[in-house]
Amino acid sequence: MRRVSLTVNAVEHEAMVEPRQLLVYFLREQLGLTGTNVGCDTSTCGACTILLNGKSVKSCTVLAVQAEGTEVTTIEALAQDGDLHPLQQAFHETHALQCGYCTPGMIMAALDLITNNEDMDEDEIRTGLEGNLCRCTGYHNIVKAIQQASSEMRSFATK
């Protein structure tokens, strides 16, 4: 076992982990943050997307021991005091989910995209989501939700 200390959603944690433990299982099983899903375990589907030091990564291919000293953000950090984050609100309003399995990963991938890119057009959003698979929606409303949230987040930021 190894000791790791890391910050998850602004809370500091110290824990003992097996060297082979994947970060996603550490988040889900040891910290009880089950919002991050596992769809494939092979870096394909994107359901496990989280932010590691502000960058989107697939937490099924990162070891918990590698997260030592990092800042992790998961879907649980987004809603504040019961108020949905603009991305969550937009997914809700535009019907950007059906079963919802891909949604946490989609939203975390979208958060990195919106933060790091000015005014994306539809094509850029679609390309930016190439690492996230959705079996239900056909992506159309997901793209719409991200466009809506992106303009809301920008206008909020400039207010």
Add this chain to the structure above:
Amino acid sequence: MAGPANEVDGLGRCQGGKGLEFLQPTSLTEALELKAAHPGAVPLAGGTDLMVDLNFDRLRPEAMLDLTRIDELKQWWPHDDLIRLGAGVSYTRLVSEIGEYLPGLAIASRTIGSPQIRNRATVGGNLGTSSPAGDALPPLLAAGAEIEVASAGSSRRMPFRDFMIGPKKNALAPEELIVAVHIPKARGPQQFSKIGTRNAMVISVASFALAIDAGTRAISCAIGSAGPVILEAPEADEFIESSLEESGAWDARSRIDNSVLQRFGELVAQGARPITDVRGTKAYRQHALAVIAARTLTWAWDDYMASA
């Protein structure tokens, strides 16, 4: 550090080897000493190749050597007319920080995986895997890159063609690590293209890189996914260089004739040594290469014509 016996996760997949020893050096010197003491330790960079093998239980290493804490591997700097690219620089950083010096490698890097993959994955890992389908590799060969490898107390540098020696085989000794890649700064337009079964997140069925040296008026091509290693295409290089010379196109900055483009594509396809596998047949790969080679040359030449 020894862990308990294999455990299988809820999906029935093993999450790693029995008694996995996890080594986490913070400097290159320490990493090379650990590698000398544990030559069987598997280096871990972005993990985008390695962790998939581990999760699928295709690999059960006794020890892993985590390279992600070593700052020396995450740096790049220009020296003379080269860029020294640390083995651990992510594709995302490569594209945003050095794309202008290494346009061919940057174009290829943008096609690798998805943003989440590019945030972690490295050129060092692509070299470590040495897959003929590795997308960073054809631009390295076309640009004349050299690979720097080191073991405790010594280091050596070799051209890419001496580094990759077979499918998933390279010249790295068990006690060595890949430290950096030395890549000449572009001296003219560079391009890359690949064909896959869908647009995103696929293993290339065929890929092609091309670099123009506008100073010496040389063109170098490299073919990926169509042979045991990344291949050069010297006949295609010579043919296109001499046709451009004879037609005066270098000075006139004029278009390349369709017949010349077609012949160039044919020569590239003839230079390939593809196999038939699950991703494509030999004939399909050859055909695809002829098409993407001509297209890639057109893009690069358009850039040349537009440059003053």
